[in-house]
Amino acid sequence: MGMTLTEKIVAAHAGRPRVSPGEIVTAKLDFVLGNELSTVLAIKAFEQIPGARVFDPSRVCIVSDHFTPNKDLATAAIATKVREFVRRHGIAHYFEVGRGGIEHTIVPDKGLARPGILMIGGDSHTCTMGGLGCFATGVGSTDLAAALALGEWWMRVPETILFRFRGSRLRPWVVAKDLILDAIRRMGVDGARYKAIELTGPVIDALDVVGRLTLTNMAIEMGAKNGVVPADAKTEAWVRARTNLPYTVVRSDPDAVFSEVVDVDCDALEPQVAWPHLPSNGHPLSETSKRRIKVDQVFIGSCTNGRIEDLRLAAHVLRGRKAHPDLRVIVIPASQDSFKAACSEGLAEVFVEAGCVFSTPTCGPCFGGHMGVLGAGERCLSTTNRNFVGRMGHRESEVFLANPAVAAATAVLGYIGGPDELGVQPPVAPALATA
Amino acid sequence: MTLRGRVHRYGDNVDTDVIIPGRYCNLTEAKDLAAHCLEDLDPGFVKRVQPGDLLVAGENFGCGSSREVAPITIKAAGVCAVVAKSFARIFFRNSINIGLPIFECPAAADEAETGDELEVEVETGKVRNRTKGKEYQAAPLPPEVRQIVEAGGLIEYVKRRVAAKPA
Incomplete structure (x- = not known):
């Protein structure tokens, strides 16, 4: 029996030949992301661990993006604490106001997320990065602290719902946002709770990488653990233009088992x-x-x-x-x-x-x-x-x-x-x- | 350990924005957060809640943002446990990690009403509605998750792991 794209990435990071939905495994993390609000609480937790060091500062990105440029004294104090932590631990990827932006655009744009990696981030929209064919999901601050200390995390292997977006031509003004809003309407806000969603089909193939990131960005709005678009030549060209770091293109096996298959005809879809x-x-x-x-x-x-x-x-x-x-x-x-x-x-x-x-x-x-x-x-x-x-x-x-x-x-x-x-x-x- | 208190019953999809609105996410002290618990869903909640009360809700409790201040706020407001038909996954992990007891028990959640007296046995997941005289069984936690709970939360668990690592 084959595995889905998500199962393959998890298995590879758990050091296992295969994994099945429902199993709980410990997986190595290629990359860890935090914003100022999740990180400031993670620092509190991290500092309770005697002798804790950041597992690999080159694999960590921290971005202050929620209340920046700082709105008031409280948010300025948060940003200062985060900046001090970044300096103390030599975090390689820190983006200051005026040189960064919103974390989920920076991570793909700077070549920090790549096909086949497994990453978590202290923000629910970390699932955005799955648009590049990787596993990415959001966590809270204590998970973030543990990940910073250990470079691994425990996770339940999710079932995968396969979406096939069919059609030959989108109507005028219909873009990626409309595809995902329509999918969420069909599934409900908990239709993919605890599950992976894999987004495929000719309509997705025709989208550019940025449109795919918009799709996976809202996977969480269906309750999904992660959303993923299989990497293709467009993804590879996009990633190669941004980084020399290695990556692995992973695809679901033809006999992979999906918990559900959802076919969407996009030709008639309106904004x-x-x-x-x-x-x-x-x-x-x-x-x-x-x-x-x-x-x-x-x-x-x-x-x-x-x-x-x-x-x-x-x-x-x-x-x-x-x-x-x-x-x-x-x-x-x-x-x-x-x-x-x-x-x-x-x-x-x-x-x-x-x-x-x-x-x-x-x-x-x-x-x-x-x-x-x-x-x-x-x-x-x-x-x-x-x-x-x-x-x-x-x-x-x-x-x-x-x-x-x-x-x-x-x-x-x-x-x-x-x-x-x-x-x-x-x-x-x-x-x-x-x- | 048995937790017992009065029920505050809410519906499906209670999201983290109504548990603690984004405008308060620059607060880092639990007691400051607690003053705004459920403010946008039920502005009178903070005044009515008594230490040891329980939240009971429908499907997908805690959906939305990954903000860990959501379970921190609920706990700091004096709520001893949350019983729901289901939980959103990030909220579930965050609650386990910070030590807010949560129980997935659809039947108990369906039948409980605001004001009922509810009792939860933490170790066994037995839920009793003393007002209605009914008993239910919550879904057990996976053994791997129980290890974290038994260690006293994720940070205690990580401390042991870090201490065991060669320097």
């Missing part, structure tokens, strides 16, 4: 909007737009949709247009590299001329931390990943999730709608199908 207060509460854009749902804020950014490719799509819709007078628009590139590219490509000018806020990378607004917190009764259309009660601010605020093109159109319209309502032509394929 999706997840209504409050669950990411699984998806509705087609056409149905949403009929309701003329007015919003107070549009946010374009985050580890889900804050890359330069997302910004290009948003700017394509906003170019020469103005934000609706009744709302404010916040655009935050997810990384310094995307920020620089947005400046040099003239996108920053498009956003600023349209009347948007254009700001330095941070996770801030996505989790209601800072830089765009919603007040009571306010409504936001956001390109982020969660719309739970109070996620972006007051418990009586509402968040709708959508792709960057819908967000940009909504910014102009004043209500949730798509670029077609503005008469915008989609960018030329294949950029469309792969954004």
Whole structure:
């Protein structure tokens, strides 16, 4: 009997010829990631271990991204503690404000995640990295501390749900975000709880690497332990352009056993909007737009949709247009590299001329931390990943999730709608199908 | 050890954002966090909760963020245990790691109501609803996870491992 991609990676790191779902194994970690909030608590735990040393500082990345640039004294104190820990232990990969961005864009962009590796991170969206064909999952601070000390962790081998995204052509304005919102709608927020999801099919093959990272970013929103897209020539080219470190392309065996196979026909799929207060509460854009749902804020950014490719799509819709007078628009590139590219490509000018806020990378607004917190009764259309009660601010605020093109159109319209309502032509394929 | 207290019953998908909203994730002291426990789901909870009370909930308790302050907040608010139909995986690990007793017991979770008196035997996973006079059996923890619990949490477990390593 064959193994799935995820089972093979786990077996290889557990020193076992094979593993089966449900088994608990101890696996070696190729890479460990933390942000300032998970790391500051991990430091507390780590320092309780007499004689503890970081297992391998070259395999650790720490990024202060949630409350940075620091919002207040409390967050400045957290960032300072983290910085001291990084220096004391010689952590090789630390990204300071102005040189980094959001952890889940930095790790793939700097070649730190690669096909076949096994990594964990102190943030639930660590599953993003699975888009490169590796095993990546989120953990809390105590697990992070133990991983830093030991370079290994215990894990239950997950069952795998296989998704096959079929179709020959995506409709205009349908991008990776819509594929994953639709999949979450089908499965529910706990449809893949404790499981791996493997995302395959011609539609996924046609996506570029960045689109695949958007897909796996939201695996956690289905409750999944990890999401994975098998690496292909595109992945290899992308990774080789960023690192000389070795990697292993792993694929599921033809006779691998999946706990479930989900076939999705993508040809008829519309852009999706997840209504409050669950990411699984998806509705087609056409149905949403009929309701003329007015919003107070549009946010374009985050580890889900804050890359330069997302910004290009948003700017394509906003170019020469103005934000609706009744709302404010916040655009935050997810990384310094995307920020620089947005400046040099003239996108920053498009956003600023349209009347948007254009700001330095941070996770801030996505989790209601800072830089765009919603007040009571306010409504936001956001390109982020969660719309739970109070996620972006007051418990009586509402968040709708959508792709960057819908967000940009909504910014102009004043209500949730798509670029077609503005008469915008989609960018030329294949950029469309792969954004 | 037997834990006993009054039930606060909630529904499915109680996420970490309502357990402790992101805006408070810059707090690092347990007592400061406890003041905001479940604030966005049930603003009156903090005033009503008594030391030793239990949370009972539906499916997928603790879904969302990996923030370990979620179980820390619940524990610091005085809650002695959480009984749910199921738990989100990161929350499950975090609870084990910081020593918040959690029990997966769908039948007990289904039938318990706010105000019921519930009793949980930690070692056996027996759950008794004394108000309703019913007894249930929670799913046992895997042996590997029990080792961590028995060592007194993950850090105690790691201490032993580090001490055993040659220098």
